[in-house]
Every structure is written in structure tokens, then in C-alpha cells.
Amino acid sequence: MDKTLLLFTTVTLLATVSSCGGGDSTKPNVPTPSALIRVTGDGQSASVGAILSTALIVKVVDAGGTGIPNVPVQWSVTGGDGRVSSPTTTTDPLGLTLVTLTLGSTPGRITVSASAAQLPAVVFTATAIGPPQKLIYNRQPTNVTAGAVMVPSVLIMVQDAAGTVVPDFNGLATVAISPGTGAPGATLSGITTQVVTGGFVTFDNLRIDKAGTGYTLTATTSGLTSAVSSPFTVNVATAATLAFAVQPSDVTAGAAIAPATR
Numbered sequence: 001m002d003k004t005l006l007l008f009t010t011v012t013l014l015a016t017v018s019s020c021g022g023g024d025s026t027k028p029n030v031p032t033p034s035a036l037i038r039v040t041g042d043g044q045s046a047s048v049g050a051i052l053s054t055a056l057i058v059k060v061v062d063a064g065g066t067g068i069p070n071v072p073v074q075w076s077v078t079g080g081d082g083r084v085s086s087p088t089t090t091t092d093p094l095g096l097t098l099v100t101l102t103l104g105s106t107p108g109r110i111t112v113s114a115s116a117a118q119l120p121a122v123v124f125t126a127t128a129i130g131p132p133q134k135l136i137y138n139r140q141p142t143n144v145t146a147g148a149v150m151v152p153s154v155l156i157m158v159q160d161a162a163g164t165v166v167p168d169f170n171g172l173a174t175v176a177i178s179p180g181t182g183a184p185g186a187t188l189s190g191i192t193t194q195v196v197t198g199g200f201v202t203f204d205n206l207r208i209d210k211a212g213t214g215y216t217l218t219a220t221t222s223g224l225t226s227a228v229s230s231p232f233t234v235n236v237a238t239a240a241t242l243a244f245a246v247q248p249s250d251v252t253a254g255a256a257i258a259p260a261t262r
Contacts, residue, residue: 033117045127055098067095080110103128108162130160134225153204165199183212
């Protein structure tokens with residue numbers, strides 16, 4: 001066979017095979033997942049039993065950062081008490097997918113893991129806030145001079161059973177000298193009952209009138225476990241001036257002044 005005819009026949013055959021799908025030119029270019037990114041929803045908190053207001057969203061991207069569609073993502077609660085809306089979701093045309101998280105009845109920290117295509121998993125955290133249970137000193141009373149304002153101010157918070165601040169607690173809190181501590185007959189003055197706001201209450205003008213050691217303050221509010229502060233000392237006030245309690249009176253030269261001056 002003529003060499004020119006043979007070459008033409010070979011090229012024609014290859015073109016025919018390619019047009020019939022026998023080559024790679026029509027094979028779809030499937031992007032390779034390179035990373036699983038946490039987009040939003042991390043670090044939320046809500047009351048036990050609630051559904052978090054923001055969904056947990058992840059994105060699957062290629063090496064250039066472009067989202068990849070149709071990638072399955074597995075979701076699981078790996079710590080704490082809660083449940084996700086679906087154990088598996090699939091990414092949309094932008095590479096995004098999401099679940100919602102419902103908190104369980106147990107207060108505390110919850111973790112949720114998302115994984116896809118052998119990529120490193122990403123983790124979301126949330127906090128379930130239980131009913132208010134106790135008062136805790138966030139900032140303790142410190143040593144102070146008798147009659148002076150306590151600085152820094154005393155700060156107390158309301159917590160649930162897991163030790164999380166309960167921001168929606170409404171009520172009043174009161175502080176008082178713990179019975180049997182400090183100097184007998186000492187008085188705590190200032191505004192000793194304050195409104196709890198956002199789970200915290202500040203007592204910023206407390207004074208104790210008598211010097212003594214081993215003072216503690218007890219904080220109470222209706223229905224919650226009270227809190228007792230660490231011991232502190234009230235020091236003797238420094239004298240600012242000298243004054244006669246009994247003035248000297250007229251006296252004969254050489255005689256003792258009576259009554260005695262003091």
C-alpha cells in the first residue's frame with residue numbers, strides 16, 4: 001500500500017475512534033477536593049433543647065479555592081448532648097452544605113465534626129445553657145482599710161450546673177458579712193442588694209467599718225445556691241489628724257491639770 005494512503009487511513013481511523021468516545025478528549029474534568037473549610041456557625045450558645053439560630057456550614061474547595069459541587073459530607077456529634085439535622089449532606093454548586101444543631105437537655109459543651117473525601121475534619125463547638133443554679137464570685141473582695149470603699153469592686157455571676165454563665169437570669173442578689181467572721185459588730189455599708197444583669201452583678205461601693213481579719217462575704221439570691229468569698233482583712237485606718245478628746249482647763253501653777261487632758 002502507498003505510504004501516503006496508509007498514513008491517511010490511520011489518521012482517519014483515529015479521528016473516528018475519538019469521535020465515538022474512544023479517546024480522552026470528551027472525558028469530564030472532575031476537580032479534586034483539596035480542603036474542607038468551616039464557614040460559619042461555630043461558637044454559639046443557647047438554652048438546653050433549643051435549635052441554634054445559625055446553621056453549621058462548610059465548604060469543599062479545590063486547590064485553587066473554588067467550591068466543588070456534589071461532594072458528600074458526613075456530620076456527627078462527637079461530644080456533649082445534641083443532634084444534627086442530617087448525618088450526611090451534599091455540597092451545592094458553590095461547594096457549600098449545612099446542618100442545623102439541636103441542643104440536648106444536658107448543659108455544657110457540645111462538639112460536632114464534619115468530614116469529606118478523606119480530608120481533615122473540621123470541628124464546631126456550641127454551649128448548651130441550663131437553668132440557673134448557683135452564685136459564684138468572679139472577682140473576690142480584697143484587703144481594705146476600715147471605712148474605705150472596696151477596690152476593685154466585688155463581681156458575682158449566676159451559673160448553671162455546668163458552670164456556664166446564665167445571661168437571661170433576672171433577679172436581685174445581696175451580699176452580707178458572713179456570720180462569725182471578721183470583727184464582732186462590724187457593719188457592711190453601701191448598696192448591698194443589686195440587680196443581676198446579663199448573668200453578672202457588681203457591688204461597687206461596699207465598706208466595712210471595723211478592722212479585723214478573716215472576713216468573708218456571703219452572696220445570696222432567691223432559689224439559687226449562695227456563694228461565700230475568700231477571706232480578707234480590714235486594716236486599721238491611718239490617723240489623719242490629732243485632736244483633744246478632753247481639753248486642758250485652767251490650773252494653778254505647779255498643780256496637776258484636772259481633769260486629765262487626753
